[in-house]
Amino acid sequence: MKKTMLTLAAMAFTSTPALAADYIIDNKGAHASINFKIQHLGYSWLTGRFNNFDGEFSYDADEPLKSTITVNIDPASIDSNHAERDKHLRSDDFLHVDKFKTAKFVSTKISDPKDGGGFDLHGNLTLHGVTKPVIIDVDKVGEGKDPWGGYRVGFAGDTKIALKDFGIDYDLGPASTHVELELHIEGVRQ
Numbered sequence: 001m002k003k004t005m006l007t008l009a010a011m012a013f014t015s016t017p018a019l020a021a022d023y024i025i026d027n028k029g030a031h032a033s034i035n036f037k038i039q040h041l042g043y044s045w046l047t048g049r050f051n052n053f054d055g056e057f058s059y060d061a062d063e064p065l066k067s068t069i070t071v072n073i074d075p076a077s078i079d080s081n082h083a084e085r086d087k088h089l090r091s092d093d094f095l096h097v098d099k100f101k102t103a104k105f106v107s108t109k110i111s112d113p114k115d116g117g118g119f120d121l122h123g124n125l126t127l128h129g130v131t132k133p134v135i136i137d138v139d140k141v142g143e144g145k146d147p148w149g150g151y152r153v154g155f156a157g158d159t160k161i162a163l164k165d166f167g168i169d170y171d172l173g174p175a176s177t178h179v180e181l182e183l184h185i186e187g188v189r190q
Contacts, residue, residue, distance in 0.1 A: 023056060023059060033049055035047065036181050038172070052076075055069065056070060057070070066110075071104065074103075075127070078090060094128075095128060103126060106124050118139040121157065130166045134161060139155065150188050155186075157185075160178050160181070161181065
């Protein structure tokens with residue numbers, strides 16, 4: 001009986017709500033971005049982004065806690081605005097893109113809304129062949145009709161991950177053990 005109840009609860013959680021709409025992340029129109037920053041020796045910030053990614057999400061403004069999202073990232077698309085550094089970041093010292101060709105985030109739950117309308121998005125991030133749970137602090141930016149007859153919704157979020165948690169142990173110094181991720185997601189309703 002207990003197993004049956006857990007199975008039913010899991011199915012209820014992962015099911016898409018009847019009124020939820022499905023969205024595709026608008027990366028073709030450059031209305032979405034995955035950015036990162038990490039301290040450089042503790043003296044400044046090195047910033048960059050991933051140029052190639054896609055994803056989809058389900059969202060219902062009346063029941064946002066039932067929303068889900070999946071984002072697929074091409075780690076070889078890392079761009080720190082410096083070709084030699086990007087080559088090193090793609091190497092086995094860091095992302096090892098020849099071996100680990102994809103990175104992925106899959107949501108598992110959304111917390112109760114915070115004051116001001118934000119929420120915590122819980123999920124599993126797979127990077128460098130390692131999957132770990134992460135929590136992204138998310139704010140809804142807005143939603144509505146677009147000028148082309150479609151409907152869009154947008155979110156912004158940020159999180160911080162430890163390189164060693166994902167098997168990246170290249171020593172960048174004590175100030176550079178974590179990477180901050182900043183996400184901007186705009187979806188087009190399907």
